Amino acid sequence: MLAFHNVRKAFRATVAVDGLSLEVRRGEVLGLLGPNGAGKTTSVNLAVGLLAPDQGRVEFAGGSPQQAAVRRRMGVAPQSLAIYDELTGEENVQFFARMHGLRGAPLRQRSAQAIALVGLDDRRRQRAGTYSGGMKRRLNLAAAIAHEPELLILDEPTAGVDPQSRNAIFENIVALRARGVTVIYTTHYMEEAERLCDRVAIVDRGRLLALDTVRGLVAAHGGHSRLHAVTERGEHTIEADDPVAELNRLQASERLLRFELERPSLEAVFLNLTGRTLRD
Amino acid sequence: MDAVLALALKDLRLLLRDRVGFFFTFFFPILYASFFGMIFSGQAGQRSAIRIHVVDHDATPESRRFVERLAAGDRLECAMVENEAAANDAVRRGRVAACLVLPRGFGARYAHPFARGLPEIELRIDPSRAAESGMLQGLLAGALFGSVQDLMTDPNALGAMVDQSLAELDQAGSQVDPLISGALRAFLPALRAFVERMPRGAGGGLAGAMEPKITITPIERQRFGPRNAYEISFPQGIVWGMLGCAAGFGIALVQERTRGTLMRLRISPVSPYQILAGKALACFLTTVLVAGLLLGFGYVVFGVRPGSWPLLSVAVLCAAVAFVGIMQLLSVLGRTEQAAGGIGWAILTVMAMLGGGMVPLFFMPTWMQQIGSISPVKWVVYALEGAIWRGFSPAEMLLPCGVLVAIGVVTFAIGVRAFSWSDAR
Ligand SMILES: Nc1ncnc2c1ncn2[C@@H]1O[C@H](COP(=O)(O)OP(=O)(O)OP(=O)(O)O)[C@@H](O)[C@H]1O
Numbered sequence: 027m028l029a030f031h032n033v034r035k036a037f038r039a040t041v042a043v044d045g046l047s048l049e050v051r052r053g054e055v056l057g058l059l060g061p062n063g064a065g066k067t068t069s070v071n072l073a074v075g076l077l078a079p080d081q082g083r084v085e086f087a088g089g090s091p092q093q094a095a096v097r098r099r100m101g102v103a104p105q106s107l108a109i110y111d112e113l114t115g116e117e118n119v120q121f122f123a124r125m126h127g128l129r130g131a132p133l134r135q136r137s138a139q140a141i142a143l144v145g146l147d148d149r150r151r152q153r154a155g156t157y158s159g160g161m162k163r164r165l166n167l168a169a170a171i172a173h174e175p176e177l178l179i180l181d182e183p184t185a186g187v188d189p190q191s192r193n194a195i196f197e198n199i200v201a202l203r204a205r206g207v208t209v210i211y212t213t214h215y216m217e218e219a220e221r222l223c224d225r226v227a228i229v230d231r232g233r234l235l236a237l238d239t240v241r242g243l244v245a246a247h248g249g250h251s252r253l254h255a256v257t258e259r260g261e262h263t264i265e266a267d268d269p270v271a272e273l274n275r276l277q278a279s280e281r282l283l284r285f286e287l288e289r290p291s292l293e294a295v296f297l298n299l300t301g302r303t304l305r306d
Numbered sequence: 307m308d309a310v311l312a313l314a315l316k317d318l319r320l321l322l323r324d325r326v327g328f329f330f331t332f333f334f335p336i337l338y339a340s341f342f343g344m345i346f347s348g349q350a351g352q353r354s355a356i357r358i359h360v361v362d363h364d365a366t367p368e369s370r371r372f373v374e375r376l377a378a379g380d381r382l383e384c385a386m387v388e389n390e391a392a393a394n395d396a397v398r399r400g401r402v403a404a405c406l407v408l409p410r411g412f413g414a415r416y417a418h419p420f421a422r423g424l425p426e427i428e429l430r431i432d433p434s435r436a437a438e439s440g441m442l443q444g445l446l447a448g449a450l451f452g453s454v455q456d457l458m459t460d461p462n463a464l465g466a467m468v469d470q471s472l473a474e475l476d477q478a479g480s481q482v483d484p485l486i487s488g489a490l491r492a493f494l495p496a497l498r499a500f501v502e503r504m505p506r507g508a509g510g511g512l513a514g515a516m517e518p519k520i521t522i523t524p525i526e527r528q529r530f531g532p533r534n535a536y537e538i539s540f541p542q543g544i545v546w547g548m549l550g551c552a553a554g555f556g557i558a559l560v561q562e563r564t565r566g567t568l569m570r571l572r573i574s575p576v577s578p579y580q581i582l583a584g585k586a587l588a589c590f591l592t593t594v595l596v597a598g599l600l601l602g603f604g605y606v607v608f609g610v611r612p613g614s615w616p617l618l619s620v621a622v623l624c625a626a627v628a629f630v631g632i633m634q635l636l637s638v639l640g641r642t643e644q645a646a647g648g649i650g651w652a653i654l655t656v657m658a659m660l661g662g663g664m665v666p667l668f669f670m671p672t673w674m675q676q677i678g679s680i681s682p683v684k685w686v687v688y689a690l691e692g693a694i695w696r697g698f699s700p701a702e703m704l705l706p707c708g709v710l711v712a713i714g715v716v717t718f719a720i721g722v723r724a725f726s727w728s729d730a731r
């Protein structure tokens with residue numbers, strides 16, 4: 027439903043997005059995984075029409091996100107918190123919902139639902155300035171979903187958040203996907219991508235390096251699994267594409283006491299693709 | 307339009323929640339106008355009573371009645387003092403306008419002006435205070451003749467005086483020049499007979515006959531000055547309120563960008579022009595509100611009475627247009643709130659200084675008043691004063707109001723063009 031066609035965006039000498047092509051499918055949670063400065067936020071800004079591509083084009087629902095009518099169907103929770111500290115949580119959500127064209131009873135009702143979803147019901151009458159970092163993040167999310175967008179774009183929604191709020195946000199995303207909302211989720215935490223995303227796009231230095239399910243990425247780029255086995259005769263560490271076959275082979279000759287299987291992660295995928303770790 | 311209104315309401319709400327901003331927008335201008343109005347009032351001494359000291363050497367009921375008569379009305383403020391030297395000193399130091407000395411025997415003469423002649427009094431006054439001296443002499447003469455007037459309007463008192471005068475004449479005997487005593491002996495009984503035939507009671511006596519027939523036709527004097535100091539200080543206060551609005555909303559616009567809410571607004575399906583229009587509307591409404599609040603306060607508390615409410619409304623609206631434009635221009639001056647606020651207030655302060663927002667324009671030399679024309683503040687003050695006390699005609703209002711609208715349109719256009727939407731540094 028959202029497609030990048032060979033999009034390039036540069037800021038003077040810095041090429042933030044370099045020939046990006048990808049298509050987001052309806053109803054999926056797509057992760058954009060990359061280190062700091064990979065071009066995730068720039069991609070988001072291109073997707074919502076805040077930036078115009080230097081080359082290529084971005085398409086959403088048959089139009090360009092630079093058209094207001096097209097943007098009405100999107101919701102964005104920006105990486106930098108974008109809420110008014112002097113307004114209450116409820117006023118923030120209602121205000122942005124109104125900016126998306128909601129009025130009257132539906133405005134109040136859907137704003138209340140959004141606030142309830144992110145678990146801020148009991149604090150909704152208090153000013154956002156009094157919220158904790160995690161609560162502000164949740165409010166930032168609520169302000170993006172009250173108008174019930176088809177496409178929800180979350181730019182690092184868990185930055186600076188305590189584990190409790192983080193879990194709450196994960197549950198919110200799962201709940202939204204269950205309602206059929208398509209989600210783009212940028213992060214540089216691979217655990218989040220592994221846990222939440224149907225597909226993950228790995229980006230670095232403005233380029234798309236790979237795009238697949240986590241399983242597919244690991245299979246294609248993760249390298250070998252690592253098998254640690256302890257038998258009567260001693261310890262073995264074996265790198266293998268098919269660890270089960272290796273286990274069977276071992277057991278045929280020796281008595282197996284215990285074993286541990288280490289499957290490759292997205293971290294390994296990233297390392298193999300770029301020669302660097304994600305946190306470099 | 308609905309989105310613009312929602313944006314503006316949001317901004318008004320933010321302003322109300324911000325205590326410091328609220329204070330500087332609404333209360334500071336009122337304090338400013340009240341404070342400077344009071345200071346200027348003290349200096350101008352507009353139509354306040356003349357203060358004099360009275361040294362009463364006579365100290366009789368008659369002399370006291372004279373002073374009472376003198377102090378009646380609101381033109382004179384008489385303070386009785388014992389010490390003549392101290393009273394003279396007060397005149398020398400300018401603390402009072404004059405010192406009035408009533409000699410011994412004043413009361414007796416005052417009560418019987420026909421028998422003993424008008425009483426003598428002495429007025430000691432600073433020669434440089436010519437206007438007050440003239441006014442004082444008039445008031446004194448009025449009070450002195452007051453006793454004569456009393457007699458003429460009261461037949462009983464007049465009769466008693468004639469009898470007493472005749473008795474004194476008899477007592478004096480040969481001491482009085484026979485020619486005069488003869489004349490008085492002929493005149494006084496005749497007066498006595500006349501008095502007896504005078505009608506008694508209210509409106510009686512000679513009063514009716516003596517009352518001058520004067521028809522009063524009011525012709526309003528052309529006013530070429532403010533009625534009171536508040537008519538100067540309130541336009542200035544309004545200017546400060548408007549400057550505060552321009553700075554406040556200019557900074558708020560920068561804040562929207564640095565806090566990321568501007569980006570969120572741009573992602574929503576409202577157009578950039580609606581976003582700026584919302585801010586402009588909020589600034590416009592607040593500006594008009596500040597002006598209305600100050601004028602209302604000035605009207606109720608300090609007796610500011612604008613010459614023309616319709617022209618004043620036009621002046622306020624045009625001034626608001628100018629300041630909305632200035633607000634938009636301020637918002638492009640700095641990337642951060644601090645920078646925009648610092649640069650903005652520096653510019654606004656210079657504008658206020660040049661334009662008569664601090665020292666009233668008519669206190670300034672002509673060349674400075676001319677330089678002031680480059681400041682929007684001058685035109686705001688000029689338009690407001692034009693409607694409040696300068697008595698401008700609609701045609702005369704055209705110039706300042708036209709200049710203000712032009713300033714507003716040009717600065718707004720420049721501000722919108724130069725406005726940066728992204729938070730890129
Ligand atoms: N407005 C801008 N002006 C100049 N350079 C920019 C601008 N926005 C982004 N860049 C540059 O583009 C590159 C990509 O930045 P971007 O913010 O898209 O990365 P990101 O993946 O979102 O990083 P992070 O994980 O830190 O949020 C960076 O090198 C950044 O410095």
Ligand SMILES: [Mg+2]
Nearest residue numbers: 066067068105
């Ligand atoms: Mg980012």
